[in-house]
Amino acid sequence: xxxxxxxQLFFQHLAQTSDKPIGIEVATAxxxxxxxxxxxxxxxxxxxxxxxxxxHSHPAVIKAIQEQVEKYMHVIVYGEFVxxxxxxxxxxxxxxxxxxxxxxxxxxSGAEATEGAMKLAKRVTGRTKIVAxxxxxxxxxxxxxxxxxxxxxxTAFRPxxxxxxxxxxxxxxxxxxxxxxxxxxxxxxxxxxxxxxxANKEWIAALKMKCASLCVxxxxxxxxxxxxxxxxxxxxxxxxxVPDILLVGKALGGGLxxxxxIADTKMMGTLTENPVLGHITxxxxxxxxxxxxxxxxxxxxxxxxxxxxxxxxxYLIAHLHHPAILHRNHCGLWMSLQFESAAxxxxxxxxxxxxxIITDWFLFAEDRIxxxxxxCITIDELIIAIEKIIKSINQVVAG
Ligand code: PLP
Numbered sequence: 001x002x003x004x005x006x007x008q009l010f011f012q013h014l015a016q017t018s019d020k021p022i023g024i025e026v027a028t029a030x031x032x033x034x035x036x037x038x039x040x041x042x043x044x045x046x047x048x049x050x051x052x053x054x055x056h057s058h059p060a061v062i063k064a065i066q067e068q069v070e071k072y073m074h075v076i077v078y079g080e081f082v083x084x085x086x087x088x089x090x091x092x093x094x095x096x097x098x099x100x101x102x103x104x105x106x107x108x109s110g111a112e113a114t115e116g117a118m119k120l121a122k123r124v125t126g127r128t129k130i131v132a133x134x135x136x137x138x139x140x141x142x143x144x145x146x147x148x149x150x151x152x153x154x155t156a157f158r159p160x161x162x163x164x165x166x167x168x169x170x171x172x173x174x175x176x177x178x179x180x181x182x183x184x185x186x187x188x189x190x191x192x193x194x195x196x197x198x199a200n201k202e203w204i205a206a207l208k209m210k211c212a213s214l215c216v217x218x219x220x221x222x223x224x225x226x227x228x229x230x231x232x233x234x235x236x237x238x239x240x241x242v243p244d245i246l247l248v249g250k251a252l253g254g255g256l257x258x259x260x261x262i263a264d265t266k267m268m269g270t271l272t273e274n275p276v277l278g279h280i281t282x283x284x285x286x287x288x289x290x291x292x293x294x295x296x297x298x299x300x301x302x303x304x305x306x307x308x309x310x311x312x313x314x315y316l317i318a319h320l321h322h323p324a325i326l327h328r329n330h331c332g333l334w335m336s337l338q339f340e341s342a343a344x345x346x347x348x349x350x351x352x353x354x355x356x357i358i359t360d361w362f363l364f365a366e367d368r369i370x371x372x373x374x375x376c377i378t379i380d381e382l383i384i385a386i387e388k389i390i391k392s393i394n395q396v397v398a399g
Contacts, residue, residue, distance in 0.1 A: 006037075022353060022360075029056035032377050034358060043385050045352075045359045047374045050192075050224045050334075053251040054299045055374040061254045064295035068288045078106065078284045085290035092294055093262070096233060098242045103268035106260045106285030110223035110249030111139025113259035114186070116279045117245045118143055120263060121184035121217045123270050123278060130161070131178065131185040131216075133169040135194040135364055138186055138221055138247075147186050150193075150364050170200045175210050184217040184245070189235040192224045195336035195365035196329040201239055208241045217244040223259065227251035227297075228306035228375050230332035231313070254296025256289035305375040309333045315379055316371065320386050322393045335371040342366035344396060351392035357385060 004012075007025060025037045032055055034042045047053060054061070068085055075081055090104040107113045118130055132138070132147035139145070145154055146161035149169075154160060165182075167174035169191060178185065189204065191197040211218045220243035225235040227250070232238055234246070244267075249259035271278030300306060309332045316335055321328070327338040339345045345367050352359045352369075360370050373385065 022358070024353070024358070031055040031057075032374050032381055040356065042353070042356050042358045043373070043381065043388070045357055045373045045385055045389075046370050047372055048255075049250065049360075050227075050229055050372055051250045051253075052255060053227050053229065053375045054254070054296050054303070054305070055376040056255070058254075058296070058299055060299055061292050061295045064254075064291045065256070065288055068291035073288055074283065074286060078281045083285075083287045083290075085287040085294065086285045089290040089294040089297075092297055093248075093260075097246070097262065100242055100244075100264045101246055101262045103265040104260050104262050105268065105271075105279065106258060106290065107249075107281055108257050108259060108283050108286075109139070110221075110247065110259045111141040111144040112281065112284065113223065113247045113249055113261045114138040114144040114147070114221065115141060117219050117247055117261040117263075118147070118184065118186075119279055120245060120261065120267065120271065121219065124267050125183040125215065125217060127181055127183035129163045129165060129182045131165045131167060131182050133187060133191070134166050135169050135191050135197065136166075136186065136188060136221075137191075137193040137363060138188075138223075153363070169194075169197065170203050172203060172206060175203075175207055178210050178214055178216060180214050180216075182214065182216045184219050185211055186219045186221060188221045188225065189239055190225045190230060190331045190334070192334075193363040193365070195338065195362045195368040196331055196334055198329075198331045199239070204239045204241060211244075219243065219245040219247060219261075221247040223247050223249040225331075225334075228300055228309060228332075229334050229372070231306065231309040233300075233306060235331075251296065252293050253289045254292035254294075256286070256292040257283075258286070258289040258293050259284075300375075303376070309375060312375075312377065312379065312382060315382055316386070319383075320371070320389065322390055324393050324397050329368075333373060333375055333377075336362060336365065336368040337371065338365075338368045340367070345369055347396045348389075348393055351395045352389060355388045355392050355395075357388045357392065359389070 027037045028035045034044050094102045134149040136149035138147050146164050189199050222234050226248050246262040252258045325337045329336045
């Protein structure tokens, strides 16, 4: 009897949400490469959607995971026992953050960080209205979905959270619609899923000022933009603002699942009263994930990769162009390439996969290819990746 393959099992037993999964059968991954079970190597030009900022399977992260696994794994729900990997990672993170961002609530994912932060904002302000922006992506759970700025992905799941207001991104007039009924404003400093749309600096300054004047909490989502992607550890450093609540995830866990919302210690203290246990998670802050994240952060800090982001961005701007690319958006090692239609973009992505390049499009911008390699990519490796992308575009253009 023929053995059933993993590919067949993937379609039989894994819930399918993509209408056309990329379907690479992964054997191993290291550095900027993913290898499939046929022995083909792919350059990962999306870094697991900005999770693998230090590349895949860094030996120091593997060592940290192994050492922690040998000591203990899950022991109890979040917030009861003192677990060295959690407290050490929280200490390391907060040492790099302003004095008003010193209390970390670890979650399992980015969406859960969004959920926790929205609850915290309601609890602290006693208000109910939540403001987000058109084009925003903060996760796919029901609360996070409620603040998503795209109707197509929400309609089928209504009713969602009430009292949500969406404003236009980078629009000064809309800031004036904020008032004292608003608990919080959620914002990405670079909207990822519209195809890398950086916020205007003056607009963010005005938004922050308006929020402060109304005691509205500004929640900055750095789940995708964080950990060096834009050329600084966090994008907010380039905007001269301090978020009231910071959301992190993706690269936070060094390849393991981890998210967090980070706020002022006194503010976060409201989650211990009325009700006690104001936010609960079983696995959030898993010690193995924290050990991996801490190792990854050490590598980022000591490697110089964040400092090389601007140079690599400049290289991409100078060399990754083609007459079929209508427009490019970029911010750090994060770029979108716009083609004439979503159909062409999908053909280019498919040709890239054939040529050993992993890329994808954006949730709200299907006519754009995503370019977001691990930050450890070298200029020599970028040259190879660019050549392969251009070759793929040429193949599609030639039909
Ligand atoms: N916020 C942003 C900006 C994101 O890009 C994502 C994920 O893509 C999330 C939130 C949700 O994170 P997760 O998929 O870990 O729930």
